[in-house]
Amino acid sequence: MATAQAKAGRREWIGLAVLVMVTLIISMDMTVLSYALPFITADLEPTSSQLLWITDVYAFVLAGLLIPMGTLGDRIGRRRLLMIGAAVFGAASVATALSTSPGMLIGTRAVMGAAGATLMPSTMSLIRNMFHDENERRAAIGLWAAGFSAGSVIGLVAGGALLQYFSWGAVFEINVPIMLLLLILAPLLLPEFRDPAAGRFDLLSTVLAFVAVLPTVWGIKQFAEHGADWPPVAGVVGGLVFLTVFVWRQRRLADPVIDVRLFRAPAFSAAVVMNVLANFALVGFMFFISQYLQLVLGLRPFTAGLWSLPAAAAAGIGAAVLAxxxxxxxxxxxxxxxxxxVGAAGCLVLAQVGDAAGLAQVVVGQALMTGGVAMVLTLSAELIVSTAPPERAGAAAGLSETGSQLGAALGVAILGSIGTFVYRQQLSGAAPDGVSADSWATARETLGGAVEESRGLATVAADTLVALARAAxxxxxxxAAVVAAGILLVTAVLAAVLLRNVGASVPGQDTSGGPGDPATPSAATPPPAEGAIDTDPDAATADAAPVPAGAVPVGRVAEGAGPAGGVPGPGVRIGPVPAAPASSRPAHPVA
Structure with a gap:
């Protein structure tokens, strides 16, 4: 039976503000580089290959290390890992700003990605420990998700503003004061949590997770840029092979990095699927909007970023208020x-844009899309973290963020490939008068290429070329908008089916099992009763064979408590059940 949970106090809510601030910075760093690239190119003179690595290495390393770093936080302490990551992230940001060569910039960006991988799962899993009431936790995760969504847009605006007055290094130096503030406030506001019964950290699983995710994301992005050539295909195939080995090893380990039996819980599986597909549609389509605003409507980057602020506001309302x-x-x-x-409706509004006057449709459609999808991302993150046992919330948070990265990479690759095909088909005819064959071939590759080629042509030919390219x-x-709408509609059907047995929340209760084990076994939460499992109010609890206290394995379900085969029913929370707090206001597990 669900138990009443203590409400969060001022300390928890102020601590949440610190976590949201960190999330905002991590998200900003994924987009702030966009406007700095021309300045970096002029200053450091990287090759085309080096420029690609400067752009992508941060996200590649971040995606590859999210799961292992989430698990590491469960073992050494989530606040401790957060502070280590903040120190490294701040130092790497300074080094990145002071880079004097492309190689140095690539290396420091890789270190920033590794540090970012410690920050993201730590922030989400700490929310699991700070907010025991289910509704408060969902609101907290909504604010966390709103910060992440807003950061990508704020990064565009902040980058454009900073580069008007400072050198390109300033876009990285803005990270430093936030990281310093985190190092000062974290010991005062954030609880410590670690799994006291955790086994040793499996280094081989960490390597397998990294080499499974990294080549997969790289291959997907390369496929979008260069087509189905053998290197991206080999990257994806190799990543899938390592993923298979990783899953096989997790099933054999007594203390795995990710317990794959979590996927037996319908709510957990549904949340992961929603997370991947929603990010597929959202991030994949955002790629088109920025180009449309700048290259079709002719807006400056900073102005284009300002017109994206309504979408950031809609994401905040959807994630932090409506969900x-x-x-x-x-x-x-x-x-x-x-x-x-709602997100699909936004895509259909975006499907009405023209090649001359589409600003209103873009603003309204983007706001609807981001607001609707932000609601879903909040629910999926809350379900993933709450369904997992508290002692594995860090690993679950890492899995959630990895799903986001994979969905985003797939969206950019697949929607980008579809869009490129349509663009080239629209320009499949003969070159217009006054445009050479070489210029026409370049224009058929990208809209940016068409705009660049037009600068060397006569006025009439240039206008004709740009008009054709913009229409294409x-x-x-x-x-792409119609395809994204279709993806969101399919995801809506899956959500309605897979979550049909997950009810509305009850104020003051935690149906996910309550707060996690303390950092020390003798602190606030006593060990679970022998053989206990947790169900929702409608689920039956059956007796199980006695096992040592605290030793109930993840996924263990008493006979008769779930469907045949031992798979938990929709009302069963995987993992041991901590007892209700002894007092109405539990202290932090470790001050």
Whole structure:
């Protein structure tokens, strides 16, 4: 039976503000580089290959290390790992800003990615420990998700503003004061948590997770840029092979990095699928919007970023306000499906844009899309972290963020490939008068190439070339919008089906099992009763064979408590159940 949970106090909410600030900076760093690239190119003179690595190495390393770093935080302490990551991230940001060669810049960006991988799962899993009430935790995760969503847009605006007055290194130096503030406030505001019963950290699993994710993401991005050549295909195939080995090893380990039996819980599996597909549509389509605003409508980068601020506001409202509020009144299936339908409606609005006047459709459509999808990302993150046992919340958070990265990479690759095909088909005819065959071939590759080629042509020929290219890109955007809408509609159906047995939340209760084990066994939470499992109010609890206290394995379900085969039913929380707090206001496990 669900138990009443203590409400969070001022310390927890101020601590959440610190965590959201960190998330905002991590998200900003994924986009702030966009406007700095021309300045970096002029200063450091990288080759085309080096420029690609400067752009991508941060996200590659971040994606590859999210799962292992989440697990490491469960073992050494989540606050401790957060502070280590903040110190390294701040130092690497300074080194990046002072880079004097392309190789140095690539190396320091890689270190920033590794440090970022310690920050993301630590922030989400600490929320699991700070907010025991289910509704408060969902609201906290909503604010966390809103910070991440807003950061990508704020990064564009901040980058454009900083580069008007400072050198390109300033876009990285803005990280330093935030990291210093975190190092000062974290010991005062954030609890420490680690799994006291955790086994040794499996280094081989860490390597396998890294080499499974990194080549997969790299191969997907290369496929979008260069087509189905053998290097990206080999990267994806190699990543899948290592992923298979990783899963096989996790099934054999007594203390795995990720317990794959978590996927037996319908809510957990549904949340991971929603996370991947929602990011597929959202991030994949954002690639088109920035180009449309700048290259079709002719807006400056800073102005284009300002027109994206309504979408950032919509994401904040969807994640931090609507998702928590609606989840208290309606089943998660209805809320998730509703958010996805709103996102799909936004895509259909975007499918109406033209090649001359589409700013209103872009602003409205992007706001609907980001607001609806942000609701879903909040629910999926909350379900992933809450369904996992508290002592594995860090690993679950890492898995959630890895799903986001994979979904984003797939979206950019697949929607980008579809868009490129449409663009080239639109320009498949003969070159217009006054345009050479070479210029026409370049223009057929990308809209940016067409704009660049037009600068060397006569006025009439240049205007004709740009008009044709803009019309082709508008058609590309419309097709991509329809595909993204279809993906969101399919995800809405999956959410309605897979989450149909997950009910609305009950104020003051934690249906996920309550707070996690303390950092020390003698602290606030006593060990679970022998053989105990946790169910929702409608689920039956059956007796299980006695096992030593605290030794109930993840995924263990008493006979008769779930469907045949031992797979947990929809009301069963995987993992041991901590007892209710002894007092109405539990202290932090470790001050």
């Amino acid at each position: 928590p509020m609606l989840a208290q009144r309606f089943r998660r299936a209805y809320v998730a499906a509703g958010g996805l339908l 890109f508008a058609a590309e955007l419309r097709v």
